[in-house]
Amino acid sequence: MCCVIRKAQGRRAYVTMLAGDYDEALIGAVGLVKGLKKVTSQYPLVVAVLPDVSEKDRKLLASHGCIVKEIEPVIMASYVTDYSKLRIWELEEYDKMIYLDVFVQVFENIDHMFDYPDSYFYATLDCFCESWSHSPQHKIGYCQQWPNMDQMDPTLGPKPPLYFNADMFVFEPSWVTYRDLVKTLQTSRTTAFAEQDLLNVFFKDKLVALAPHYNLLLPMLWRHPEAVELDRVKVVNYCANGSKPWTYTGKEENMEREDVKMLVNKWEEIYSDDSLDYKETLTSADGVFRDWRCRIHLRPICCLIIRASWEALL
Numbered sequence: 001m002c003c004v005i006r007k008a009q010g011r012r013a014y015v016t017m018l019a020g021d022y023d024e025a026l027i028g029a030v031g032l033v034k035g036l037k038k039v040t041s042q043y044p045l046v047v048a049v050l051p052d053v054s055e056k057d058r059k060l061l062a063s064h065g066c067i068v069k070e071i072e073p074v075i076m077a078s079y080v081t082d083y084s085k086l087r088i089w090e091l092e093e094y095d096k097m098i099y100l101d102v103f104v105q106v107f108e109n110i111d112h113m114f115d116y117p118d119s120y121f122y123a124t125l126d127c128f129c130e131s132w133s134h135s136p137q138h139k140i141g142y143c144q145q146w147p148n149m150d151q152m153d154p155t156l157g158p159k160p161p162l163y164f165n166a167d168m169f170v171f172e173p174s175w176v177t178y179r180d181l182v183k184t185l186q187t188s189r190t191t192a193f194a195e196q197d198l199l200n201v202f203f204k205d206k207l208v209a210l211a212p213h214y215n216l217l218l219p220m221l222w223r224h225p226e227a228v229e230l231d232r233v234k235v236v237n238y239c240a241n242g243s244k245p246w247t248y249t250g251k252e253e254n255m256e257r258e259d260v261k262m263l264v265n266k267w268e269e270i271y272s273d274d275s276l277d278y279k280e281t282l283t284s285a286d287g288v289f290r291d292w293r294c295r296i297h298l299r300p301i302c303c304l305i306i307r308a309s310w311e312a313l314l
Contacts, residue, residue, distance in 0.1 A: 011095040012043050012114045013067070015088050016102050018057070019050040019081045026057055027246050028102035031267060033064050034276040039109040046097070048088055050081070065278035074182065082194035083185060089171070089178035101167035101237070103244065104215065105267050108234040113170050113214075121171060121203040123164035124215040129223040145212075145224045161204055166196040167237050168215040218243050221259050236263050245271070 016032060018025055033045045046067045049058060058068050071087035073080050088099060096114050100106065116122055127145050144162060184202055212220055213232045218240040220228050238244050242252025243260060245267040250256050270276065 011093070013046045013094050013097055014041070014043055014100055015046040015048060015091065015097045016100050017048045017085050017088065018053050018061075018102065019084070020052045021054060021057070024244065024246060025102045026060065027271075028244075029061060029066070030064050031105060031245075031271045032100060032102060033061075033066050034273065035106040035270050037065070037276045038270050038273070039106055041106070041109060041111055043111060043114070046091065046094075048091070050084060063278060074185075076185070079194035083198075085195050086178060086181050086185070089173050089181060090175055091173045092175055094173050096170065096172050098170050099166075099168065100235070103239060104167055104235055104237045105270065106235050107266060110214070110234050116170055116208075118172060119206070120208045121169060121206045122208045122210055123166065123169035124210045124212055124217075126163050126165040127217055127219055127223055128163075129219060145220065145227055162207060162209060163200050164207060164209065165215060165217060165237070166199050167239065168235055218260065218263070219254075221257065222254050230259060236267075238263075238267070
């Protein structure tokens with residue numbers, strides 16, 4: 001089993017999570033660590049992996065400078081992978097961490113977020129305008145991203161509580177917090193957004209809402225353009241259908257937009273930048289990625305990038 005152990009730099013780190021033999025997520029993780037290097041972040045990226053992540057995938061992550069840490073799954077009747085994300089609270093060797101989903105990219109340095117005051121939970125608010133038909137917010141026609149959300153029509157009932165997106169947040173690892181999260185999970189009903197719903201309930205009194213440019217949800221571009229300042233965007237969340245750069249075709253709804261194309265191209269520029277590759281590469285003796293081209297089915301530009309990376313290791 002591959003295990004990469006390094007001293008925690010300043011006891012701070014970014015963290016993401018990987019499960020199974022999911023090539024798109026693996027590519028996202030590699031793109032993410034290269035993005036952090038591009039913006040000259042001073043802190044490492046920890047990749048929390050479940051036991052089903054293969055040895056060669058762990059070696060790929062290590063070859064890009066990631067700190068690979070195995071976590072155990074949180075066993076539930078459903079959403080096991082989603083709830084296993086709670087395990088990152090067990091990483092007590094770090095005082096503070098910033099969680100970044102593998103489907104986001106960092107375009108400006110956000111290291112200053114580690115200096116935010118302790119004992120709070122920092123995240124950006126979600127948008128209820130897409131794929132939220134199950135939610136009470138959507139059913140009453142409400143979105144917390146309204147510019148005048150504090151003036152909600154009282155005939156619609158009480159204003160729903162703030163709800164954050166859990167693809168990027170600042171937190172403090174703590175085994176006690178992990179224990180309490182699991183206790184809350186065990187007494188809660190399963191909901192559509194799994195761990196995100198749970199975290200919103202658990203941290204509702206500690207939430208500090210961040211500006212949208214700290215985690216730009218792509219639907220904000222067409223749902224709430226007045227709230228978006230592209231020149232200020234620090235983190236982009238490729239959560240919209242068809243927006244993942246490695247499978248982007250531009251055919252899905254809203255994907256033909258110029259701002260979407262620009263953000264997809266920015267991700268590709270980082271991923272294809274060889275100067276951002278970690279220098280401590282693995283040798284061909286490790287036999288890594290020899291079936292890479294058979295496993296990945298991506299748009300042509302990403303295939304070329306992956307092929308070049310694969311050949312460099314042979």
